[in-house]
Amino acid sequence: MTAIEGGVCLLGETLVDEFHDRKVAGGAPFNVARSLAALVAPAKVLLLSALNSDDTAGQCILASMRRFHLDEAGLQLTPAWPSGRVSVSEQAGAGSPDDAGEGSGAHVFTIHGPAAWEHIALAPAQALLAHTRPRIFYFGSLAQRSEPSRRSVRALAEQARAQAALCYLDLNLRPGSSEPDLAAQSLSRADWVKVSEGELAQLFAWFGRASDAELDPLAAPIELSGAVDALQQRFGLRMLVLTRGAAGYAAFGAGGQVLMEGAAAPVPRLVDTVGAGDAFSAMLLAATLRRQTLVQALALANRYAAALCGERGPIPDGDAFFAPWRAALAEETRT
Template sequence: MAPILVLGEALVDEFHDGHVAGGAPFNVARSLAVLAVPVRFVSRIGAKDAAGRLLLDSAARFGLAVDGIQRDAAHATGRVSVREEAGSHRFEIHADAAWDHIEASAGHDTGIVYFGSLAQRHAASRAAIRATVKRAPGPRFLDLNLRPGTDTPELAAESLMLADWVKLNEDELGSLLAWFEPTLPALMARFALQGVVLTRGAAGCALHGEHGRLLAEAPGVAQPGFVDSVGAGDAFTAMLLGGMALGRDPGATLRLANRYAAMICGVRGPLPADPATLAPWREALHALPAEDRA
């Protein structure tokens, strides 16, 4: 199986009680690695700073290869200040980080390609990511993340035109429907999308195929030991991509992805400190039934 190519930011989330490795693509890539799904991660970190060493140490713990992580002598590793407020969180994503200067990845044998909108905030990374995605032979999966600075119709449209699949939440879907087309089927037709994954928080999630047809749904999963929701969406995405790459049943994959995301809400940061605790999730993914292609 060709590895999933994951492109984008790797950074350090700075909580009031400590620093943890983060960045949506890095979270996705580490999950895929520990779930035993082949993955290649491309990002950029500072050449010699402590934050970069933290990221490399985390990649090693999760079994993620670091040969695609570029080193930058002129820009520091990315940082995000996380401010927790009434069970939610607010991010301050610091500007001009090393991941804003990702260089285009050399050609590799890849399967699904994952890319996001946040890593396209700077012209250098934007050009590199788009050039790499355009060359990719496999399905292109966009994780839309409409944060300040990357929440424009122009960036959304340019990203959607590159994508085959897109994951978004209800607020992001509302923005797209206001900007481009009034219905999901029309939106998918406009951008020639094969699939849309819609996350709905406590209401669960849904998978839509071509022409907006509902393919599968999964109910919300409660987390009684809630700690924070950082990385829950990334965990969901990783499990979903793993199921897609392995050819697993979409409905079963969606339900497992939802449970995996709920579990992440019970730990500090985007992943457990000990990767060994994820072994049952790896086993559950590989035990999912195969997709019925009849």
């Protein structure tokens, strides 16, 4: 297949989330890739990652890729390293429809390593990126916690920008990838960045003015405008999207202007919040591919992320979940 010109190339970790009662394929780039394949088309999605096809985790990842008909051309098989695994400890009171971080009160993640996704080789990924010429290039910080993949991620993001792709950074600060220099290097290679309220607070503390560290990311978005503008100017960002769990979301454009804000969509039956932030990214990118307005794209992303909180794990077990969202995308595109 490998023909995604005008589509999305995603780079980073593939792994297995180990819950107390089951194991499911996960990893932020993989979660976004699967949603995109279901919402738009597998032919518009290319995932660049690495796994060991001989171990149980690798076989679980491959089975999920095949369920969504994702192209395996971007998978590097690395028998020297095990496939990625993450132990998920679910805490009482999980209720925020956003990514849960370590010690967040919702879930605690233990990331096992070294893993195959920490050793993504540059040359084959560069060749695929040059050949496929995506419209959007997605990357995060976790895959940069080891030096081999860090070099690859940074070089590929620079290549994508040179090819005129929009570089979308889902910051996803996690243990081993939460250093200020790593965040700065990632932000400097991004056009759009998505952060949670906790991540924005951390960015203000690392890179903001003295007064910015006192700001509450859950305050009215207009109160954050100046501090966001300072971040955007420092790193050359075109847009910052802030997801705030129960407080909703906001998007900031040039000059820290609040482009859009909205309340959290209702979650009728909360099951868990794992992968909700990834769902938000997936729908935002799907709607962008369909050339919808930012208002349409963010509203759909907000609703889609909330709907995923009613499902177990980062991706629904049943394909029927996606049908109304494909219809919603088509309806918004027509209007």
